[in-house]
Amino acid sequence: MLHRFAKFLVACTVLLILAGSLVTSHDAGLSVPDWPTSYGWNMFTFPPSMWVANILYEHGHRLIASGVGFLTIIMTVWLWMAEPRRWLRWFGVATLGSVVAQGLLGGLTVLFFLPAAISTAHAGLAEIFFCMTVAIAIFTSPGWIAGYHDASEDIGPPLRRLATFATLLIYTQILVGATMRHTGAGLAIPDFPLMFGHVIPDHWSQAIAIHFTHRVGALLVTLTILTLFAHVWSRYRHRPELTRPAAFIVALVAVQVTLGALTVLSKRDPLINSVHVVCGAMVLTTSLVLTLRAWRGSIADRGLRNADSHDGVQSAIPIYNPIRNPQSTIRNEGARA
């Protein structure tokens, strides 16, 4: 049940990221000039008849964010009450802290007229929060708890390193994209796939450099993901918990590159631009899923030690260490995330 709730929170967070990207894409970030009030009203009593034009995006973003915050509180309390793994309980608290900080950053960027630094930090923390919700969904999944089907087979360091590198690279790429977005550099290079008619821009400015970095980053991410996919497919084809996200992320990257190109060619059509942001977040979290599953053995062992040494929940042992206890009910059921 907790896992389902965590997945629901993930879905709501996707919606929240879409709402946030629509705000930026429509240049609606300051359409509600005050915070935490909305035109002087309490946010929750602001009359719907006044949600006109760009206010709809900004106020909608605030309401959805409040809803996600509320759901995060519920999940944190739920984890604290029901989760035997101490580290996961504190991870829930950290997730709540991140969403609170995210709300404050959102308010500050409005009050300070959208400075690029705060807005970019707001975008960057949004991705971290999204990753944390996905991680909780993974950590609470039956598949993770059961150690997946062939957990007895060690996953080699190359996959762990490659997946970790991919996730960090994608996050860096998202930060560059957010910087580009919040410094107005989205159309600094107006053509695609060439740049001012050349393979390399023939003139430079700060905006062009940021935009160019994002394109180079896209190329690096694509190559890294293809390498990751090839590695998983060649070594772990029988491990669906790895092949599924590996295949999915290749498809996502293909869509993402297409959306990026269309964003430029459409001169930043708000909807295309917003879906590009959401797809980027999904690329990141899919890579995170693959990374976590690659590291599963190490993390689960650490969780077991924590459960042993701090929680005193003996019942957790057969559940969280199915490798050592093949009679685990969950594993026998073949459950997976």
Added chain:
Amino acid sequence: MRLRNTWVGLLGIALVGTLACGGGSSETKPAASAATTAAAGGGSKVDAATAGDVKGMAVIDGAAPTNTAIKMNADPVCMKANGTPQSQETYMVAADGKGLGNVFVYVKDGLDKFTFDTPTESAKIDQKDCRYHPHVFGMRVGQPLEILNSDPTLHNIHALPKDNAEFNNGQPIQGMKMSHTFDKPEVMVPFKCDVHGWMNAYVAVLNHPYFMVTDKDGKFDLPNLPPGTYTLEAWHEKLGTQVATVTIGAKESKDVTFTFKPVATATN
């Protein structure tokens, strides 16, 4: 008795001076008419008896780009207020195809030895029918700016100056007013409504009264300008600026034409 008459006389002069200074040039009346009485601080006083006049036109040399169409369907109030298809106000071209309106013409340099009283009457900008009225205007440093929302819908007025302080205020109720004062001269301060993305306006903040926005025929007039050599600048929101140097003698009138060329990449 003589002393009292003197005071009454001075008061009368001050009153006439204040009225002559007037408000900002949100109307088409040239603000420069206020100059003759304005003198304060250590600067010289403009002598109306010797003041001259600079008038002229802003023209566009070529076909102006088409103004971008506006979709107001995101707000029913705006839709209702504007039944016909709407477009941006970027290029206001006269019937002859040459005269260019909404060009801000002002004395950029040459008035250093003069100082001028600050008008107490407010300049005004109104948010009406989901547009700013006026679209381009000038006002003075220290002069109050009255910002009015005449629409039965929400607006936020967001000023994006570089030298003055940025502000962003909401006006959710029809009839709401607020006042703002700019502390430093700045040409131009863009205004935008973040609710209705098509709404934009530009205000120039100056420390003298010699400025005017060209009318629908592209004409301007800067009267009561003291003899001297001046740098005039004409500013257009998309076509940039044009500069002219003019020297006028006592009671002399000069004509100046600012010619803007439409750039190939100009968009709204």
